[in-house]
Amino acid sequence: MELSLDNIQAQIHPSWYSAAEELLPLVGPIVWPYEGTVQADILVDEEWEVLIQLENDKVLSFSCTCGDESPICIHVVAVLLKLQLEQE
Ligand SMILES: [Zn+2]
Numbered sequence: 001m002e003l004s005l006d007n008i009q010a011q012i013h014p015s016w017y018s019a020a021e022e023l024l025p026l027v028g029p030i031v032w033p034y035e036g037t038v039q040a041d042i043l044v045d046e047e048w049e050v051l052i053q054l055e056n057d058k059v060l061s062f063s064c065t066c067g068d069e070s071p072i073c074i075h076v077v078a079v080l081l082k083l084q085l086e087q088e
Contacts, residue, residue, distance in 0.1 A: 003059035003072075005087065008080050020077035027082045036060075040079045050079045 002011075009017055028041040038052040046066075053060040062076045 003080070005054070005057040005059065005080065005084050008077070008084055012077055016074065016077055017081075020074055020081050023074065023078040024082055024085075027078050030079070030083055030086060038079070038083060040082070042075045042078055044075065048075045050075050052076065052079060052083070 004011070012020070023042065023044060026043050028043070030038055030040045033039050036054050038050075038054060040050050042048050042050060048064055048066045050062065050064045052062040059080070062072065064073045064075045066073055066075055068074075
């Protein structure tokens, strides 16, 4: 799944986008433990940890501890949205 940070809304199904927007307040502070790596916790039922690898605005890979086997989980989308908002 190819993703870039500059226009997430155009790349995500609209229902997912609005669901992820609702989760935005549940996303904890975004940290950059290494260059090009974003980490954030999100508390939805349980606390999940999202890791995203970025190169400039391009999303190289992502993972989430929730274990959802979809191509991308809603927690990752919510963190991407928060990241996009913080970069604006
Ligand atoms: Zn998840």
